[in-house]
Amino acid sequence: MIVLKDVCKTYQVGDEIVRALDHASLTVEDGEFVSIIGPSGSGKSTMMNIIGCLDTADSGAYLLDDIPIEDYSENELAQIRSRKIGFVFQSFNLIPQLTAAENVELPLIYQRVRRAERHRRVSEALERVQLTGRMHHLPSELSGGQQQRVAIARAIAAHPSLILADEPTGNLDSHTGRDIMDIFHELHEGGNTIVLITHDDSVARQAQRSIHILDGRVREVAP
Amino acid sequence: MIQSVRMAIKSISGNKMRAFLTMLGIIIGVMALVILVSLVSGATGNVTDTIARLGSDQITVRISDNKGAPVTIGDLSAWMEEETFGRIAPVASESVMAKYGTETGTMTVYGTTAPYKDIQKLSVLVGRFLKTADEENVSFVCVVNETAATELVGYADCLGEDIHLNGQRFRVVGVLKDDDTSLTSVFRSGSMVAYIPHAALVRLSASVTREITSFYVSAAADGTVDAAKERLTEILKERFDQDEDAFTVSSQNALESAMSSVTSILAVLLGGIAAISLVVGGIGIMNIMLVTVTERTREIGIRKAIGASRGMILTQFLVEAVVICMLGCALGILGSWGVLRLITTVVSGLSISFQMSGGVVLIAVLFCFFIGIVFGLYPANKAARMAPIDALHYGG
Known part of the structure; x- marks a missing residue:
């Protein structure tokens, strides 16, 4: 479960102080599929960084599974990311030198999962995104849709409490994008909590709940 | 990892x-x-x-103070009987004026005995080295190195020629090879050198007497140099009232x-x-x-x-x-x-x-x-x- 209360975050860009998040509050229950939608510059990336524990808020509270995420050291944040959050990025962000299977395995290595268990989980995750046949291919040998599926497999292999997707269909054509969204729906039906960040209304509407963000302020809209 | x-x-x-x-x-x-x-x-x-090949089994002994008990050729022969020692040869040297016909030159003359050749690993080009009989008879014979033969006499194969050392006539009975198998011949190859019986040098030189102040000893076998040195030191200490400063015993191990x-x-x-x-x-x-x-x-x-x-x-x-x-x-x-x-x-x-x-x-x-x-x-x-x-x- 995610709870954000009165979260503020400001950046200094040159002389100007930018309020990326302005008293933003948000609750996502376990098993929910929530989309966060907003135009670029609205603060949704900052929102994602904070939810994803890549960054911490200036003020306000953030509870992830009832753990307050504040004033943690970088290493503690890394541990939380490793165990609780699975990232899916717009530009896939696979490591080009590693094969599909190795990319999926990476977060498990960082979690110090044992080798046999790692292999079991990797093949399980790749099976869920229907890429078992491509596990020994490098990212450059895969299509955009396949790369994104590898990225999703990497996110779910670690059994996170939250899958955080940042414009997962942004770099894909609409057909492939639909396939990827289908996978998210399947994951949702399988009980995963998904937060999807997008600027695309048609993608956002597929979620149970849509949250609009504009100039750092959050507004919930009916699905 | x-x-x-x-x-x-x-x-x-x-x-x-x-x-x-x-x-x-x-x-x-x-x-x-x-x-x-x-x-x-x-x-x-x-x-x-x-x-090592050039002779690290060689021990050099110098006596600075004989305490009234001078070492003689006879003593050396007696010590040679000991099984820790190989061979022993006295050595004394003198710089002399050498003359052959009208040729003259400065020559270093070593007075020694037959074992010297083996200790120093010298090799003979023609003729022979000194013999024990030469020492006993005080023969005025000499063995010269190649440099001396070619520079003074004019040719290497100069057996039987007579050369004058400080006016005393010596007959050449052997010529030594200037080669690199022995440190001694390497060091001496540039200058004229002659070897004569120790007794002959005593007659020739005013400073050299029958009392031996310097001699070479070779160890009985490879690797026994230290044992030989020890035994030698023991003998000499006994002879010279336990005074270690009366003599020095050194070997080429030090050089090594x-x-x-x-x-x-x-x-x-x-x-x-x-x-x-x-x-x-x-x-x-x-x-x-x-x-x-x-x-x-x-x-x-x-x-x-x-x-x-x-x-x-x-x-x-x-x-x-x-x-x-x-x-x-x-x-x-x-x-x-x-x-x-x-x-x-x-x-x-x-x-x-x-x-x-x-x-x-x-x-x-x-x-x-x-x-x-x-x-x-x-x-x-x-x-x-x-x-x-x-x-x-x-x-x-």
């Missing part, structure tokens, strides 16, 4: 040419270190071998150890210079690692986003630097092995064998490891300290 090594090998093999160029500094450094040190130790081994200390200094010096090139190679690695870290900023961001801690990123890049160093080290050792083989083949005429010593290889490996750590630490730390969001959004 094994995982990190595998990851490092993977990312190194992703850019082989660059990895090789990075390693080149280390390869050259290791080769310089291993080859130089091996060459020095090979040459040292050769020189000490030569010295001086030689080996010189060469080990040389090895350390050259090794040090080679080590500097290794350090330069390490700086090259640091440079490339810094570039790599910047290039892979995005990768670092991804890794951090999916849960890599600082320590893990640090380990990854550190291991990568160390792996590059160790690969370079391995290639360098392989290369220097090849070069040493080549040198050994090329100079096979010198019969010097340049072996790669295990010690220097071990030093090279440890040093490379150390360099990898030292010069990998800064770039790795730089990578580890990157903020995940900055790294993730870098260049895209």
Whole structure:
């Protein structure tokens, strides 16, 4: 479960102080599929960084599974990311030198999962995104849709409490994008909590709940 | 850890040419270190071998104070019976004016006995060396070296010629070869030298008497020099009222150890210079690692986003630097092995064998490891300290 209360975050860009998040509050229950939608510059990336524990808020509270995420050291944040959050990025962000299977395995290595268990989980995750046949291919040998599926497999292999997707269909054509969204729906039906960040209304509407963000302020809209 | 090594090998093999160029500094450094040190130790081994062959079993005794009990030829013959000693020969020298016909020149004359030839490992070109009978009969015969024969007499094969030493006539009964099998003949090959019976020198010279002040002893066998020295010291102490200052006993072992200390200094010096090139190679690695870290900023961001801690990123890049160093080290050792083989083949005429010593290889490996750590630490730390969001959004 995610709870954000009165979260503020400001950046200094040159002389100007930018309020990326302005008293933003948000609750996502376990098993929910929530989309966060907003135009670029609205603060949704900052929102994602904070939810994803890549960054911490200036003020306000953030509870992830009832753990307050504040004033943690970088290493503690890394541990939380490793165990609780699975990232899916717009530009896939696979490591080009590693094969599909190795990319999926990476977060498990960082979690110090044992080798046999790692292999079991990797093949399980790749099976869920229907890429078992491509596990020994490098990212450059895969299509955009396949790369994104590898990225999703990497996110779910670690059994996170939250899958955080940042414009997962942004770099894909609409057909492939639909396939990827289908996978998210399947994951949702399988009980995963998904937060999807997008600027695309048609993608956002597929979620149970849509949250609009504009100039750092959050507004919930009916699905 | 094994995982990190595998990851490092993977990312190194992703850019082989660059990895090789990075390693080149280390390869050259290791080769310089291993080859130089091996060459020095090979040459040292050769020189000490030569010295040993030239007669390290020779002991020199000088008596400065005979305490009223002078050593005579008879004493030497008596000591020669002892089984720790090989041969014993007295030696006294005098610089004389030599004359043959109208030719004149300064000549060093050594008064000694027959065993001298074996102790000093001299070899005879023509004729014979001094005999025991020459000493007993006080014969005025001489054995000259090749230089003396050719410079004074005019030709090497000058047996039976009479030369005058300080006006006294001596008959040449033998000519010695100037060769490199004996230190003595090497040192004396440039000047005119004659050997005459000790008794004859006593007659010829005002300063040399029948009291022997200096003599050479050879050990009974190789490796018994120290035992022979000990026994000799014992005998002489007994003779000279336990006064160790009355005489000195020295051997060429001292020369050998001086030689080996010189060469080990040389090895350390050259090794040090080679080590500097290794350090330069390490700086090259640091440079490339810094570039790599910047290039892979995005990768670092991804890794951090999916849960890599600082320590893990640090380990990854550190291991990568160390792996590059160790690969370079391995290639360098392989290369220097090849070069040493080549040198050994090329100079096979010198019969010097340049072996790669295990010690220097071990030093090279440890040093490379150390360099990898030292010069990998800064770039790795730089990578580890990157903020995940900055790294993730870098260049895209």
